[in-house]
Amino acid sequence: MDFGLDEQQQMIRDMVRSFAEERLRPGAAARDSSGEFPADLFAAMGELGLLGMFVPESYGGAGVDLLSYLIAVEELARVDASVAVGMSVTNSVCCWPILQFGSEEQKCTVLPPLASGRELGGFMLTEPDAGSDAGALRTRYRDAGDRFILDGSKAWITNASVGRTFVCLATRDPALGARGVSAFILDATLPGVHVARPEEKMGLRSSKTCMVTLDAVELPKSALLGEEGLGFRIALATLDHSRLGIAAQAVGIATAALEESLRYAHNRRQFGLPIISHQAIAFRLAEMDTEIAAARALLWQAAWDTGQPGRHSRESARAKLFASEMCNRVAAWAVQIHGGYGYSREYTVERLYRDARVTTIYEGTSEVQKMVIARALQGVAAGL
16 A cells, blocks of 8 residues: 555645645634634535535536545645535445435436535434444335325434435334334425524534434435335444544544644743653653554545445444544643643634534444444454
């Protein structure tokens, strides 16, 4: 595996880094405070091709590789993780499953407005009583002849109050478990789709996350994604893919925490010296640097593996598990290095600490990632 970036990947990194520094950074703290969604920034990202990165040019997208996308997520998260997650969700859990499982008509109709940024997308999987257990869904659908009708509730849906197109999972009969789950392309402007007010979250405050109620929502038969009963497989494949975006987000947040800590440690003096001269601080910074490098290496390895035949659940779970746990450690260490100032909202590490926390929770908790890895290892052991 070549760890060097090719010319296109380097160009994308430089372009996204410049955009993040020039457009995201000036208002990041204010958006965190107000919770205001930056529609103008998402429109600009659409113009740059950042909202349809996997989507082929024939459907209006940028058509770049997975690593380029992960680099873009990391660069955005390094400056504003709220913006990064909104961009990641549209790409990885909306565009990607439609591209992989959708019909030609669905791709031609749905992908161009998403890729251009005219619309944002999301993924309606989680419910009040069903998160990582996708086979325990209670949102139901029924066949009404010329249409499907959906009823139920979805929770913690990113982009719900600002997006239009969502991949929505529902079951024909909860008693069927995973075999009863199907996936649909849902237009959130349809009658019967009720979006609650955004959740008041600890972090990622300008990213909109809402409860959604589906009350006899009528969908055309053309809204079915793939085939009936394929929804569980679509959900698992999508999560395998999307977890890499969360890992990239975690690496970006941690990188920012290290940069802020280095800057502070150079300038802050104690006992007559910059605190970076004290071994306790210097060694902690060395640990932070090493853990970030290790997480990025796992992530890039998983990106390469994902491009090979077969499923790569274990690889994506490892990258997400290590990167998210690492991010929380590094963010906590950054606050500690800043001392009392790290507890103040005047310093960026306070926001990074709050934004980091959710990375071990969404797209599957750390405990779920361990389950995925352990099951894969059981399969390996059975074949020895």
